[in-house]
Amino acid sequence: MKTSFVLAAVAALAAKASAACFSERLGYPCCSSSDAKVEYVDSDGNWGVENGNWCGIPDPEPTCWAERLGYPCCTTTTTVEYTDSDGKWGVENGNWCGITGKPVPTKTQGPTPTSGSDPTPGSQLTLSGNPFSGVEFFLNPYYVAEVDAAIAQMSNSSLKAKAEKMKTYSNAIWLDTIKNMQQWLETNLKGALAQQTGSKKVLTVFVVYDLPGRDCHALASNGELLANDSDAQRYKTEYIDVIEEKLKYYKSQPVVLIIEPDSLANLVTNLENTPACRDSEQYYLDGHAYLIKKFGVLPHVAMYLDIGHAFWLGWDDNREKAAKVYSKVISSGSPGKVRGFTDNVANYTPWEDPTLSRGPDTEWNPCPDEKRYLEAMHKDFKAAGISSVYFVSDTSRNGHKTDRKHPGEWCNQTGVGIGARPQANPISSMDYLDAFYWIKPLGESDGTSDTSAARYDGYCGHETAMKPAPEAGQWFQKHFEQGLENANPPL
Numbered sequence: 001m002k003t004s005f006v007l008a009a010v011a012a013l014a015a016k017a018s019a020a021c022f023s024e025r026l027g028y029p030c031c032s033s034s035d036a037k038v039e040y041v042d043s044d045g046n047w048g049v050e051n052g053n054w055c056g057i058p059d060p061e062p063t064c065w066a067e068r069l070g071y072p073c074c075t076t077t078t079t080v081e082y083t084d085s086d087g088k089w090g091v092e093n094g095n096w097c098g099i100t101g102k103p104v105p106t107k108t109q110g111p112t113p114t115s116g117s118d119p120t121p122g123s124q125l126t127l128s129g130n131p132f133s134g135v136e137f138f139l140n141p142y143y144v145a146e147v148d149a150a151i152a153q154m155s156n157s158s159l160k161a162k163a164e165k166m167k168t169y170s171n172a173i174w175l176d177t178i179k180n181m182q183q184w185l186e187t188n189l190k191g192a193l194a195q196q197t198g199s200k201k202v203l204t205v206f207v208v209y210d211l212p213g214r215d216c217h218a219l220a221s222n223g224e225l226l227a228n229d230s231d232a233q234r235y236k237t238e239y240i241d242v243i244e245e246k247l248k249y250y251k252s253q254p255v256v257l258i259i260e261p262d263s264l265a266n267l268v269t270n271l272e273n274t275p276a277c278r279d280s281e282q283y284y285l286d287g288h289a290y291l292i293k294k295f296g297v298l299p300h301v302a303m304y305l306d307i308g309h310a311f312w313l314g315w316d317d318n319r320e321k322a323a324k325v326y327s328k329v330i331s332s333g334s335p336g337k338v339r340g341f342t343d344n345v346a347n348y349t350p351w352e353d354p355t356l357s358r359g360p361d362t363e364w365n366p367c368p369d370e371k372r373y374l375e376a377m378h379k380d381f382k383a384a385g386i387s388s389v390y391f392v393s394d395t396s397r398n399g400h401k402t403d404r405k406h407p408g409e410w411c412n413q414t415g416v417g418i419g420a421r422p423q424a425n426p427i428s429s430m431d432y433l434d435a436f437y438w439i440k441p442l443g444e445s446d447g448t449s450d451t452s453a454a455r456y457d458g459y460c461g462h463e464t465a466m467k468p469a470p471e472a473g474q475w476f477q478k479h480f481e482q483g484l485e486n487a488n489p490p491l
């Protein structure tokens with residue numbers, strides 16, 4: 001986790017070392033203990049006397065190991081978020097903290113709080129054009145830690161080297177529950193702001209993913225909130241409003257929000273055949289109107305709505321319906337603005353697949369790959385009067401054509417390979433393609449293959465789904481390793 005904080009930590013360490021022994025730079029030794037009797041106090045510090053000599057009384061020993069590394073000790077939490085060779089880490093007030101295993105120190109005994117050293121946001125940033133262009137991409141420390149843990153389980157050195165490279169690429173941070181949002185939104189905004197010291201702004205990408213009745217057509221990614229009025233209210237007040245408040249505070253850095261993957265695509269195709277989607281419809285529409293009004297007026301934030309993928313909405317009749325649904329949703333959020341759309345989130349459809357064309361093999365889909373899908377969607381959305389039509393295409397698992405028998409398969413496909421690296425303006429002939437980006441981090445499971453689990457979805461048991469697979473979002477080592485081996489272009 002500490003890669004992005006290394007410099008800050010080293011600086012803090014150096015500061016602490018000298019502070020512990022302030023008298024040395026004045027030509028006096030340190031007293032042997034921080035309990036030494038104070039004989040004299042001046043602006044340099046507290047002085048004692050040992051062996052007939054003045055000595056500087058050192059600051060009290062840090063009460064936990066994390067302080068050596070420039071982080072505070074945890075004061076209330078004992079929940080371990082991450083473990084490394086230094087110890088166990090928790091998160092409090094959006095900051096990493098060290099868990100001591102000792103009684104939690106009270107405020108008066110404790111060390112000087114480090115909150116004063118939090119970076120302060122600068123003046124309001126206003127985005128213009130492509131938010132991925134000309135910025136540095138923030139590296140999510142949590143993912144870096146996951147990859148480190150994965151590397152520790154590998155013995156093949158060439159595979160390890162590939163995994164190391166994964167730590168240099170950015171991916172999106174999923175705010176998939178209220179608790180995860182509380183824990184990860186501000187932590188990462190703050191981390192990105194701390195890195196924003198040079199001429200380049202540091203971009204953080206978050207996935208907003210907690211609609212009431214979430215993922216109505218699938219089971220693997222069902223959410224915590226149900227499609228009812230009281231949960232819809234919680235979505236607004238405990239989730240969207242809190243995100244808005246944090247975004248308003250961190251106003252000097254660029255932020256991209258990817259909005260509720262799969263939700264609107266479900267409204268396009270699954271209203272007739274899935275009762276759960278009918279129950280969710282009003283909450284999806286109302287939730288979108290609400291959040292677009294709030295986030296869409298923040299000058300440093302760009303929003304993308306999700307449009308599924310080529311083998312979901314690629315057919316002519318689906319695209320036609322989609323254009324109506326999306327233009328209606330965007331208008332409902334006025335005066336909020338939407339920059340564009342994401343496709344292929346957590347999915348496997350290749351960017352280009354020249355072997356496929358419209359015909360019986362593709363069930364007459366005229367858009368059998370993501371490139372042709374976006375070309376068609378761009379045209380249709382423009383024709384439907386949507387003014388800002390730009391795309392971010394998820395390439396975290398579409399480097400290779402997978403073994404799937406049907407292109408609608410989405411769960412843990414064997415043969416997965418990581419695709420194009422995150423980059424702005426990747427295709428010069430498509431000026432409306434803002435970026436390739438890794439929205440769903442490779443290695444995080446799409447869904448469990450345990451048939452007895454509550455969130456088991458039949459797709460995760462299909463022949464070409466990798467098994468055994470852990471719950472959605474949990475680490476899936478084998479999937480990760482296969483993605484590295486099959487990377488295209490190679491890592």
Ligand SMILES: *[C@@H]1O[C@H](CO)[C@@H](O)[C@H](O)[C@H]1NC(C)=O
Pocket residue numbers: 156157158159162484485
């Ligand atoms: C080690 O990994 C490389 C590339 O990732 C692969 O080509 C090779 O077959 C692996 N070697 C063994 C012994 O598994």
Ligand SMILES: *[C@@H]1O[C@H](CO)[C@@H](O)[C@H](O)[C@H]1NC(C)=O
Pocket residue numbers: 224225226228229230231
């Ligand atoms: C809505 O669902 C939640 C469960 O998430 C439940 O606790 C609550 O009672 C429900 N509210 C109504 C009005 O049905």
Ligand SMILES: CC(=O)N[C@H]1CO[C@H](CO)[C@@H](O)[C@@H]1O
Pocket residue numbers: 414415462463464465466467
């Ligand atoms: C039933 C099935 O498809 N199993 C496959 C799941 O994935 C692993 C890893 O690629 C394969 O070895 C299995 O054959």
